[in-house]
Amino acid sequence: MRCWLLLVLLASPIVSPVAAHAGDANDDPNAVWNQPANWQAQVSLSTSGVINGVINRKPQLGFDVSGRKSDLYFGAHAQTADSNVGTDYEDRLFVGYTQKLDPVALRWQLTYKTYPGTPSQYTDQALDYQVTASKNLLGLNTSLGVEYTNADYTTVRKSYGLNFSLGRSLLKKMYGWLSISHKHNTGSVDYTNTNIGVAYQLTDKIGVSTSINDWHAYASWAEDHPTFSIAINRKL
Numbered sequence: 276m277r278c279w280l281l282l283v284l285l286a287s288p289i290v291s292p293v294a295a296h297a298g299d300a301n302d303d304p305n306a307v308w309n310q311p312a313n314w315q316a317q318v319s320l321s322t323s324g325v326i327n328g329v330i331n332r333k334p335q336l337g338f339d340v341s342g343r344k345s346d347l348y349f350g351a352h353a354q355t356a357d358s359n360v361g362t363d364y365e366d367r368l369f370v371g372y373t374q375k376l377d378p379v380a381l382r383w384q385l386t387y388k389t390y391p392g393t394p395s396q397y398t399d400q401a402l403d404y405q406v407t408a409s410k411n412l413l414g415l416n417t418s419l420g421v422e423y424t425n426a427d428y429t430t431v432r433k434s435y436g437l438n439f440s441l442g443r444s445l446l447k448k449m450y451g452w453l454s455i456s457h458k459h460n461t462g463s464v465d466y467t468n469t470n471i472g473v474a475y476q477l478t479d480k481i482g483v484s485t486s487i488n489d490w491h492a493y494a495s496w497a498e499d500h501p502t503f504s505i506a507i508n509r510k511l
Contacts, residue, residue: 316340321506346373363392382407401426407438416442434460448476466492480510
């Protein structure tokens with residue numbers, strides 16, 4: 276699989292220790308870029324999940340690796356999938372840039388998606404463009420973003436999205452969130468995905484979370500089926 280090969284290449288620097296940033300970046304404009312990237316990775320297992328915004332009610336195994344170098348970030352995500360068209364995985368490669376503007380921070384991100392196992396009559400890859408503004412308001416981590424996808428999952432239809440999220444620390448090691456994502460698909464059905472959940476960090480490397488996810492399609496045939504999910508993840 277193409278994306279898995281790229282993912283391995285991205286993950287390879289993890290075997291090397293991450294050097295701490297040293298010196299004053301103001302002394303040398305290139306000092307930050309001369310430092311190694313900060314890498315992290317984790318593996319996760321959940322009772323259910325979401326594939327490209329649509330609820331997938333089968334257990335999912337996922338792997339994430341990401342890196343950051345100054346305001347530039349990059350990484351990959353891979354997870355198993357069980358869709359009605361035969362998709363085996365959802366794989367993503369992404370790169371983004373964080374722009375700090377008073378009073379908000381902007382995040383510009385480009386994501387390449389591919390769906391191995393999808394039958395040849397369907398589209399198995401897409402590019403997703405996102406711009407997200409974030410700010411801490413009254414202790415709430417708030418974000419609002421827009422996105423454009425050149426080929427919605429398994430089709431060549433373009434889609435436009437609006438994403439909103441709130442999150443905050445509830446206890447020392449507990450974090451809660453609410454996210455709402457609406458997608459308009461040209462020539463197809465629009466839908467809204469709502470997710471609310473909490474996460475708890477058991478140890479430095481192991482965390483657990485639970486969430487409720489609801490996918491609502493704006494069509495007469497669609498029925499809401501909220502899904503309860505439990506997940507565990509381990510940092511590598």
